[in-house]
Amino acid sequence: MKLEMEGFKKLTSVEKALQILRGVLEKQEKKDTEVLPLTESLGRVCGEDIYAPFDIPSFDRSAVDGYAVIAEDTFSASPSNPIELxxxxxxxxxxxxxxxxxxxxxAVEVATGAPLPINANAVIMAEDAKIVESGLIEVYKQVHPFQNVSRKGEDFKIGELVVRRGTRIKPWHIGALASLNISHVKVFSKPRIGILSTGSELVELGSELKPGKIVNSSKIMLKALINSCGGEPVDLGIVEDDVESILERIEDGLRSCDALITTGGTSIGRRDLVPEAVNLIGRVLVHGLAIRPGKPTGFGLVKDKLVFMLSGFPVAALIGFNLFVKPT
Amino acid sequence: MKLEMEGFKKLTSVEKALQILRGVLEKQEKKDTEVLPLTESLGRVCGEDIYAPFDIPSFDRSAVDGYAVIAEDTFSASPSNPIELxxxxxxxxxxxxxxxxxxxxxAVEVATGAPLPINANAVIMAEDAKIVESGLIEVYKQVHPFQNVSRKGEDFKIGELVVRRGTRIKPWHIGALASLNISHVKVFSKPRIGILSTGSELVELGSELKPGKIVNSSKIMLKALINSCGGEPVDLGIVEDDVESILERIEDGLRSCDALITTGGTSIGRRDLVPEAVNLIGRVLVHGLAIRPGKPTGFGLVKDKLVFMLSGFPVAALIGFNLFVKPT
Incomplete structure (x- = not known):
């Protein structure tokens, strides 16, 4: 047995690694898009700039329950000097x-959300006026023009950018788009992220745990992470510790995936074969990070697709995922 | 037409309202639970305290690639005074x-994650030693006992609480449970939250927008909010502005829902009928909050189930949801 453990000659800073990754991402081709009902778009990434097709509100409307008035009529109104309308x-x-x-x-009685009558430019709140006889109110407080009025276009003006391409769609985006009667949105297709695990010590969740074996918990966690980031995890299984096998499984995985994550096999020990495999079919861009845990983290390009080489240890894999794989 | 707008006599502070809500929640009965595969539990609320069934790691293992040694053998090792093993x-x-x-x-050559041999109590990193001839290494750095060793039970000790009942399950919880070979978890059933909209100005998303009408965007947003909080939204439609109709629809909705949200109809105008309906079949606990927007927000109890009365305006409804409905 020949030992060839040398450690990392040079560690890359996270900042430098991110710079390299950004350089790669800028050159990546545009992703596929699909059109979804707005109600199914939660958590997806918007695939187009969406502009307001009309003003919201689409008319001046009352923001309170009360009485629509001509503001100038109320000037000087006070409890001791009420004005009748x-x-x-x-x-x-x-x-x-x-x-x-x-x-x-x-004046015209208005409920919250009602349109203002023509010529009205403000609303007296219900609590600032009182009915003195049928058809007559006393106003105890003056209002300035457009007080208690939601003005046409104050939420969105026609033509205004509402949701930018690349935005992760949150409930409030859905609310805004619904208010604009936009029932369908173009979103980027979920990126398919393959997970290829290395490590002969790994067994699947729920298997019998023989001495020395551990559950492949990193894969289970990564699937959940990918799901929670809006990706589609693809389980590529566990590969034996052999450069040729790893290489084949990476190539095979990338045929159906947009990117790939490997776990384990990225350190510098005798069995650290993933970077070697990546270099045979592509190019390792970063390997060896100035962080701990997670030093053996890295990434490379194979056929223009990213291969993230994460640690086999769950905490280090989580750090690697959050640093490099998780969308910003 | 008799006008009866009086405004809110007294506003409740958010803190006070939350106190009242907490009082109600403490008395709520325990929810139903179900058992799910761990891999499908993301975002669900854990329904049991989960304890570690064994130590993780389950044996002392190497945290690095290198050589497992007896630490005492390496004391005083340095580049100018290497020690042979x-x-x-x-x-x-x-x-x-x-x-x-x-x-x-x-010494024994070990890869990251390998168990330590008997009697070894530390690991020399590969970069701190060199093979001088077959079967012999020079060690250039001393290690203290348990240096570079992940000790048995250092992640989880047998019997330790891993995930507490009531915890929203995140990817890292899934990773931890997977490492403990826990393949199924008991979770609380998703709360079914009904959404009942009031407002004759409302039309459904995608409908023709006649003058004065607006899309019921609050409902669409609330559904997304409920989904993103791990609940199951139940669309109870739009109800006409009539106390009897509202009351019936609330009672009907609560038959199949664990709680209910109403939007609109909670202000003090002529058509503000939801609090009145709630008081006829249950009890309004809070109505009128010292916040803006969202003043007409409130909640009540009907047949021991919570009815949240939110504003019809999306932003105010979002605030009300985040304050009172969203799980903490």
Whole structure:
């Protein structure tokens, strides 16, 4: 048995490694997209810039329950000097804008969300006025123009960018797009991320644990991590500690995956064969990081696809995943 | 038309409202549980305290590639004063613990993850030693006892609490449980959260938007929020602005839901009927919050189930959801 353990000659800083990774990602081709119902787009990555097709609100509307007025009519109103206004109608949410009109000295009862009548430019809150007799209110507080009014276009102006391409879609994006009546969105297809495990000590979850064997828990965790980041994990199994076998399984995996993660076999011991395999069919870009745990972490390119070489140890694999694989 | 808008007499602070909600939650009955494969448990809430069934690592193992030694043999080793050790074998990950043994002056080649041979208590890193001839190494650095060794039970000791009941299961929990060969977990059943929308101005996403109408975007957003919090949203539709109808739909919804969210109809205008409906079949606990937007937010109890009364406006509904509905 010939021993050939030399350790890492030179460690790469995380910053430098990320720089290299960014350089690679910039050159990666655009990914496939698909169109999904908005209601199924949670957590997916938006594949297009989406602009507002109309103003939201699409009309000046009341932000409170109260009375739509001409603000100037209320100037100087106070509890000791109330101003009387005549109620000429009421508007509720859903009523058509422009269906009522007020003149000086008049008001319209409005519920929150109702359109303002023509000529009205402010709303007195219900608690700042009182009905003194049928069709007549006393106003105890002045309002300035557009007070208590949600103005046309104040949430989104027509043509405004609402969700940028590349944004991970969150519940509030879905709310915003729904308010704009956008029922379908173009999203990037989920990246398929293969996981290839090395290590003859590994057994599958739920197997009998013979002495010296350990559960391949890194794979189980990586699948969950990939799922939680919006990717599609592809289980490529456990490969024996042999350069030729590793190389074949990487090539095979990359046929159906957009990128690949290997675990284990990236250190410098006698069986550290993944970087060697990657170099035979592609190019190792980073191997050996100035962090601990996770020193043997690295990545390379095989047929223009990224191969992330993570540690076999769960905590180090988690760090490697969070640093390099997880989308930013 | 009789106007009856009075505004909120008294607003509740968020802190006080949360206190009331906590009081209610403490009295809520335990939820149903189900047993899931670990690999499908991501994002679910753990329904039991899970303890380690064995030590992890289950044996002292090497944390590096190098040579397992008796630490005391290396004391005073340095580049100018190397110490020679005889290699008596090698151990790889997966080899059985206790399958090799060293004596004073001896070492065993070990790869990261390999068990230590009997009598060894430390590992020299590969880069701190050199093979001088077949079966003989020079050691250039001393190691202290248990240096570069992952000790039995250092990750988890047998009987240690690994995941607490009530924990939202994250990828790293899955990794930890997998390492303990725990393939199934008991989780709480997903709470079914009904969403009942009020507002005659509302239309469904994708419908034609007539003047004055708006898309029921709050519902779409709330569904996504409930999904992203691990709940199961149940669409209870849009109810007309009528106390009797609202009351029936709440009672009906609660038959199949664990809790219910209403949107809109919680302000004090003429059509603010949800709190009234809740009070007819249960009890409003909080209505009117000292926040803006979201003042009309509240909650109540109907047949011991929570009814959250949120604003119809998306941003205010989001705030109400995050404050009261979202699990902490």
């Amino acid at each position: 005549k109620i000429v109608g009421s508007l509720m949410p859903g009523d058509g804008p422009g269906s009522l009109k007020i003149d000086k000295g008049e | 005889k290699i008596v074998g090698s151990l790889m990950p997966g080899d059985g613990p206790g399958s090799l043994k060293i004596d004073k002056g001896e």
